[in-house]
Amino acid sequence: MKKQAGISFSATLLQFAEQGEKTGWTYVEVSAELAQELLPRNKKMFQVKGRLDQHAIAGAWLLPMGGGDFILPVNASMRKGIHKRKGAMVAIKLELDTNKYKLNQELMDCLTEEPEALLFFKSLPPSRQNYFSKWVDAAKTDETKATRIARCIYGLQRKWDYGQMIRFYKGKA
Numbered sequence: 001m002k003k004q005a006g007i008s009f010s011a012t013l014l015q016f017a018e019q020g021e022k023t024g025w026t027y028v029e030v031s032a033e034l035a036q037e038l039l040p041r042n043k044k045m046f047q048v049k050g051r052l053d054q055h056a057i058a059g060a061w062l063l064p065m066g067g068g069d070f071i072l073p074v075n076a077s078m079r080k081g082i083h084k085r086k087g088a089m090v091a092i093k094l095e096l097d098t099n100k101y102k103l104n105q106e107l108m109d110c111l112t113e114e115p116e117a118l119l120f121f122k123s124l125p126p127s128r129q130n131y132f133s134k135w136v137d138a139a140k141t142d143e144t145k146a147t148r149i150a151r152c153i154y155g156l157q158r159k160w161d162y163g164q165m166i167r168f169y170k171g172k173a
Helices: 032-038 076-082 105-111 115-123 126-137 142-157 162-169
Strands: 006-012 026-030 046-052 055-066 069-073 089-096
Touching (some): 115 142
Antiparallel strands (some): 046 055, 055 069
16 A cells, blocks of 8 residues: 655745635645645645644645645634744644545534525535534534534525625624
8 A cells, every 4th residue: 555645844824814715814835846746736625634733633625826836724723733823833744635524414404404505505615615514513512513503504594605704703702
């Protein structure tokens, strides 16, 4: 069996200012050359796993940014795991993640009760569906999970993307 090829590098945590749905995202840049070592001749988003410093990650995505370069979004749970913010250096080890992400079952069960929201959700590309589902997955308590599911449904009923929903609820308890 062939060993999975991986890459290792250091990068600075960056943050988008105004960048559409990516506004405010923290990320690291992954050069085209490094991305090609993971998945040759690929120009589309793909899933990776590995480590940020000593923090294990899985089910993360490299997103194409044009010119062959990619970004790795570094979400809040990743930042908490490495205890770093924008401007900090981070050691990165990545390899291709071939495990398929499974949508949160509780979210999907609740969406079956709201046909319009479910229809809009299913119209989104899988990567966009994952934003909603992973947000629900990241809830640490049942109360937070229930609140997040309700907020997802409210936003999806209004045909909001994930970014619009998050901005709507920003600062609301």
